[in-house]
Amino acid sequence: MNEIYISYAWKDNNSESGKRREELVDQICDTLLAQNYKLIRDRDHLSLGKSIKQFMESIGRGNYVILVISDKYLKSEYCMFEAIEVIKSKEYEQRIFPIVLEDADIYSKEGQFYYINYWKQQKEKIEKIVNEDFQSDIYSAIHHISDKIIEISHQIDDFIFFIADKLSINPMKNFDGFINQLTSSIQDDAAKLRSNQNILVAGTGNYQLAPEIYLTAKHLGEKIAKYDYNLITGGWQGVDYVVAESFANQLALKNIPLSRKLTQVVVHGTQPIFRGGTLEYTEPGINEWLKCLQKADVVILLGGLGGTYETYLYAKQEKIPVIPIVCTNGDAKRVFDEILQDWNTQIMGNISITKFKSLNQYINNEMTAEDVVNDVMDIVNEIIFNQTVLKL
Known part of the structure; x- marks a missing residue:
């Protein structure tokens, strides 16, 4: 989801109804823009000299469409072509928010x-x-208008029956x-x-993990699965294993094949410590990081020893948001401190x-570990929402 279109009859600022319509659209646009939604308003878009036909066709492919329907709209060739393009799209019912004005x-x-009957007469x-007058010239402009x-x-x-039956709150x-x-x-x-969306988890690669790292990794794997994200790991012992195992156990409860949701990137000739998911092989060295990061939308760090x-x-070079779980110490604590020192350059939506x-x-038991993970996932969800919906 990344765009909201607003379609309305806008060449009518002299009449009282036209002024009220323009004021309403202005208010809607200002409110949505203040919340950082991506907005396309036909008046502003077309003023850039772009093709009317292409824009009207793109309306039909939009994620959400606000139709401000007036008498003028229902009699406008351009507005109604926009409307037709919308209802030709699949699943348009859920994406249309009509505003039916009193006229x-x-x-x-x-x-x-x-x-x-009006359009039958047209x-x-x-x-x-x-x-x-234009029988012979099938490529003339009048033929395009006729079509x-x-x-x-x-x-x-x-279109009219759909709009009349559609339940939508009237912003007036x-x-x-x-x-x-x-x-x-x-x-x-x-x-x-x-x-x-894919979450890469990286952290301490030891078999013996500190309690705060182990508890956090276990709850993190569960939450990533519960939120239906995909998981990426490097297939190591320690954090990678605990997160993958917990993730797999949660998916089993949901009866979801693990191969669809877990990807483990390992060096050629090796196997991941946790056996399961989809394996992808890479060369040793920098590719071990880059191949994982090429798939990642967000990176979460736990502990770490270098x-x-x-x-x-x-991840910073690749412009991928990183969330270090600071209370797991090690590299995560170092990254947390560096992010705070250089906050304005971070990609955090x-x-x-x-x-x-x-x-x-502070993590000292199951409850505190789960609390921290809940806070981490709140940030992950907000970052993902920013990436997929907002203009950030």
Whole structure:
């Protein structure tokens, strides 16, 4: 999810209804932009000199579409072509948020018939012009206009009946409710995107782990699986093993094949300590880090004795967000301190430094380890949301 389109009839600023419509769209745009959503407004987009046809076709492929429907909209060739492009897209029902203004009479049978008949008449008029004056020149502009109007006339009834039946909060009556309805839908869908997002976990590679590292790794594997992310490890003993085992156990409860969700990147001629998932082989050296990072959307660090710090350095070069669990000490503590010292250059979306500092907690039992992991995953979810939805 990464774009919200706003489609409305905007060449009407002189009438009172046109002014109110423009003010409403301005308010919606200002509110969504303040929350960092990616927004495309047809008026601003087209003012850049881009193709109207291409833009209207892109509307139909948009992630979410706000349709501000007025009487002028329902009679506009361009607006209705936008609308038709939208309903031609798969699963359009869940992506449309219509705002029906008071001058658009689509809730009565008389009003619905009026707009359907209006486009039937437009179709008849344009067909008469084409048949009488432009029969030979099938590539003329009038033929393109004719095709567009004919398509609208064929689809207008489906569009009107869909909009009339669609439940959407009217921002004229409840503006905050409309914004919350839209953003809640986006956030719900963003959660579904997690199944395509990859978390690389790196940390201490010893068989014997300190209690705080072991407990954190165990809960981290569970949470990554519960949130439906994919896991990447380097196949080592220690943190890699504990996270992978915990991750696999959780997936087993959900009856999800491990090979779909776990990738272990190991050097040619070796095998991962935890046996399972999909194996990918690489050359020793820098490729051990880079091949993992090429797949990663976020990196989480636990403890570490040198190699974990190198993971951070390569991730920084590759512009991948890194979350060090500071209370596991070692390289994670070193990275945490460095990130704080150079906060303004970090790729953390809109995560505040205060929220990041909150990771500096003490772990001494299962409960405190789970609390820390919950805070880590909150940050992961926010970063992923920023990457996939917001303009950050």
